[in-house]
Amino acid sequence: MSTSVHDLKTLVLSFHPAVAIETVEEERVEGLLREVAADLSMPLYEWTLTQGLTQAGDDLLHRTTAEPRALLQHLQGLTLEAVFHLKDFARHLEEPAVVRQLRDVLRAYTRTRSTLVITGARLRFPPDVDSEVVHYDLCLPGPEELLAVVSAVVGSLCRDRRPPPRSALDQVVRALCGLTLNQARQVVARVLIDDGALRPDDLPRILDHKARLLGGDGLLEIYPAADNRFELGGFGRLKQWLGRARVGWSAEAKELNLSPPKGILLAGVQGCGKSLAAKCIARQWRLPLLKLDAGRLYDKYVGESEKNLRRAIAVAESMAPSLLWIDEIEKAFGAAREGAGDGGVSQRIFATLLSWLQEKRAEVFVVATANDVFGLPPELLRKGRFDELFFVDLPDLQEREAIFRIHLRNRRQDPEAFERMALVEASAGMSGAEIEQAVIGALYRALHEGRPLTTELVLDEIRQTVPLSVTRSEDIERLRTLARERFVPVR
Numbered sequence: 001m002s003t004s005v006h007d008l009k010t011l012v013l014s015f016h017p018a019v020a021i022e023t024v025e026e027e028r029v030e031g032l033l034r035e036v037a038a039d040l041s042m043p044l045y046e047w048t049l050t051q052g053l054t055q056a057g058d059d060l061l062h063r064t065t066a067e068p069r070a071l072l073q074h075l076q077g078l079t080l081e082a083v084f085h086l087k088d089f090a091r092h093l094e095e096p097a098v099v100r101q102l103r104d105v106l107r108a109y110t111r112t113r114s115t116l117v118i119t120g121a122r123l124r125f126p127p128d129v130d131s132e133v134v135h136y137d138l139c140l141p142g143p144e145e146l147l148a149v150v151s152a153v154v155g156s157l158c159r160d161r162r163p164p165p166r167s168a169l170d171q172v173v174r175a176l177c178g179l180t181l182n183q184a185r186q187v188v189a190r191v192l193i194d195d196g197a198l199r200p201d202d203l204p205r206i207l208d209h210k211a212r213l214l215g216g217d218g219l220l221e222i223y224p225a226a227d228n229r230f231e232l233g234g235f236g237r238l239k240q241w242l243g244r245a246r247v248g249w250s251a252e253a254k255e256l257n258l259s260p261p262k263g264i265l266l267a268g269v270q271g272c273g274k275s276l277a278a279k280c281i282a283r284q285w286r287l288p289l290l291k292l293d294a295g296r297l298y299d300k301y302v303g304e305s306e307k308n309l310r311r312a313i314a315v316a317e318s319m320a321p322s323l324l325w326i327d328e329i330e331k332a333f334g335a336a337r338e339g340a341g342d343g344g345v346s347q348r349i350f351a352t353l354l355s356w357l358q359e360k361r362a363e364v365f366v367v368a369t370a371n372d373v374f375g376l377p378p379e380l381l382r383k384g385r386f387d388e389l390f391f392v393d394l395p396d397l398q399e400r401e402a403i404f405r406i407h408l409r410n411r412r413q414d415p416e417a418f419e420r421m422a423l424v425e426a427s428a429g430m431s432g433a434e435i436e437q438a439v440i441g442a443l444y445r446a447l448h449e450g451r452p453l454t455t456e457l458v459l460d461e462i463r464q465t466v467p468l469s470v471t472r473s474e475d476i477e478r479l480r481t482l483a484r485e486r487f488v489p490v491r
Contacts, residue, residue, distance in 0.1 A: 002145070004138060005035045008117075011134060012040060012083060017109035018116040018133045022123045022307075025138065026087060028145075028181050029119050030056075033085055042113070043082040047071055047089070056085075068092040072101040081113045090123045099126050106132045137310070140318040141181050146173045149185050150198075157192040164198050172198065175206045178222075178319040183213050219296050220312055223282065223289035232273060232280040233402030233432070238390055238490040242281060245387065249285075249321065249363065260321075261387050262357065263366030265329075265380070267373045267487065268392030269476055270468060271433030274369040277392075277490075278325040281367060287323045290316050294332030297349060305345050309352050317362035329368040330375040350377065357385045373482055381486060391487035393480065394469055395432055399491065400424045403432050407439045419455040426462045429469040438462050 011019050021029055030046070034056060037044035044056040052066035053074065065071040068089065075084060093099050106129075109115065118133070125133055141149075150172055154163060164172075176184040187209045191202045207224040215221050232239075245261040247253055253260070266274040282289035290312075297308045316324040326332075333350045357366065368386070370376055381389060395403060401424045405415045427435055438461040445461075446453045469476055483489070 002032075002035075002142065004032050005039070007136065008032060008036045009039055011136065012036060012042075012113055012115045015110060015113065016115060016134045017106040018118060020090070020123050020125070020133045020135045021117065021119045021138050022121070022135070023119060023138045024121050025180050025182065026119055028141065029117070029138070030085065033083055033117060037083050040083075040113075043080065044085065045082055046085045046087065048087045049092075053084075069095075069098050069101050072098065072105050075114075075116075076101070076105050076108055078114075084114070084116050086116055086118045088120045089118050090120050090125060093124075093126055093129065099129060102129060103132070137314075140178060140314055141184070142318075143170075143173050143177070145181060146176050146179075146184055149181050150176070150188055153185055153188045153192065154198055157189060158197060168198065168200055171200055171203060172206060175203050175210065178315045179210060179213060183210075187213070214290075214315065219293060219308060220315060221291040221293065223279065223291070230276055230279040230283055231406050232276055233406050234395055234399030235273065235277060235392075235490045237488065238277065241388060241390075241488075242284065246285060259361075260363045261365055262360070263324075263364075263368065263386050265368045265370065265386045265389045266392055266490075267370040267376075267389070268479065268483070268490075269394055269431060270371045271431035272392045272394060273432045274371075274392050275325075275327060276432070278323070278327075278367040278369060281365070282323040282325075285323070285365070287321055287365065288319055289323050289325060290319070291325045291327060294326055294329060297332060298345065305349050306352055309349055313356055313364075316364045317360075321363035321365075323365045323367060326366065326368045328371060329380075330370045330372045333377065333380065350379075354379055354385065373479060389487045390490050391479075391483035392490050393483075394429060394476075395435075396491065397424055397428075399432075400427050400430070400435065403435050404439070407436050411439065411443060413453055418458070422455060423458055423462070426459055430462070430465065430467045431469075434465055434467050438465060 008019070023029060033044055037056070045053055046056055047053045047065065049066060049068075053071060065074045071086075093102065105116070147169060150169055151163075154169075158164075172188070176187065179187065187206055188198070190209060191205055192198060194205075195202075204224075211222040211224065248258055248260045266277055268274060278291075279289060281287075292312050297312075298305045312324075316322050333346070333353065366386070379385070401420055404418070404420055404423050404427075408415045408418065427438070430438070438458055441461040442457040443453055446457055
């Protein structure tokens with residue numbers, strides 16, 4: 001029995017008159033309710049505005065109950081105990097008479113095991129109804145449900161009569177974690193329609209389709225582990241810490257009741273590699289990387305912002321082990337420090353994040369990056385939320401040399417052909433991003449003038465750059481003062 005079936009069965013047995021499930025997976029809910037009704041030996045009825053009330057699996061239609069109030073009057077008069085699945089019903093609760101009738105039904109059903117299960121993509125209830133409704137969060141499908149979907153699609157579309165080996169199916173299921181059943185069905189169908197077979201070499205295409213689906217609403221951006229080729233120059237102390245922390249994922253650590261590492265906060269000077277570090281950690285640990293655009297969490301509707309955060313967390317947990325990168329975290333949760341005039345939305349979202357960071361059990365490693373440490377609520381800096389707090393300063397001499405090597409090599413230039421020490425000394429006080437732009441600017445000039453890139457061209461770009469360490473020297477020194485008290489340097 002799946003967790004979802006068990007939870008829904010418990011709600012029915014606990015005499016809850018109404019359960020609300022906000023989801024687009026209507027077909028999946030139908031399957032879960034069929035299992036619940038079968039386990040409890042109770043009839044299952046379904047209602048839609050177009051068809052009225054029908055018994056699941058029966059073609060007999062009760063069209064007289066198509067109108068919402070007529071449905072509720074009919075339900076109140078029934079004597080049998082059953083599960084009633086009402087689809088898209090919440091949108092009809094704008095009429096006072098329908099609301100009053102629903103409250104009468106709920107009062108009657110508190111004395112029986114009859115339960116209304118109300119589903120829809122977005123549910124809104126009047127306050128006097130909402131207090132009597134249990135809201136159930138339907139988790140994303142697990143491996144067993146995904147395997148059943150994959151097997152069904154393969155059976156209907158695969159041209160090769162020999163089914164894929166179980167090991168190949170398990171790899172596909174692993175790649176599909178984080179998607180709804182319908183999304184998983186669409187991804188597998190697209191791959192099968194292309195070549196008529198499902199093979200391990202289809203995984204990159206599956207991950208590409210998945211990344212597009214998850215990034216469709218702009219809330220999460222996914223970087224599959226196989227596509228992560230980012231490099232990080234310097235950060236020696238951070239790399240040592242990561243080497244130690246990685247053993248927390250091992251079987252030996254589990255035997256000692258050690259929890260996997262929770263995550264780190266990277267704060268410091270802008271453009272010095274915090275975002276790159278998040279990508280490189282995912283690469284080193286071979287984890288899928290999910291970037292949370294925290295600014296998109298906020299929604300104009302009451303309660304939607306918190307749901308957006310919970311949805312992002314649910315996707316990260318369904319893909320565990322995974323890495324969740326919260327970029328510029330102060331922009332999303334800094335408002336909770338002063339109490340923004342947003343009706344408490346910022347504080348509620350922040351409380352949800354803190355609770356999850358403190359109590360999470362799924363193997364999700366969180367990397368939060370921040371430029372403005374002074375905008376962060378103090379609760380976020382307390383030990384226990386993150387395993388460690390790191391400060392990222394301007395790169396030193398050795399790190400600048402490594403950064404030049406990386407960016408020259410990435411643009412098909414031989415680092416040995418340049419006077420790197422001259423470049424390193426000239427770039428004192430520059431961030432990694434400023435060094436990269438100097439190399440890019442020099443390459444544009446070389447292409448424009450039709451000649452190869454030289455040390456002198458890069459030096460010219462460096463001389464024309466006014467680094468952040470000059471324009472914002474006071475802010476950087478203030479950051480360094482705070483870092484000496486609370487943060488561990490990355491080098």
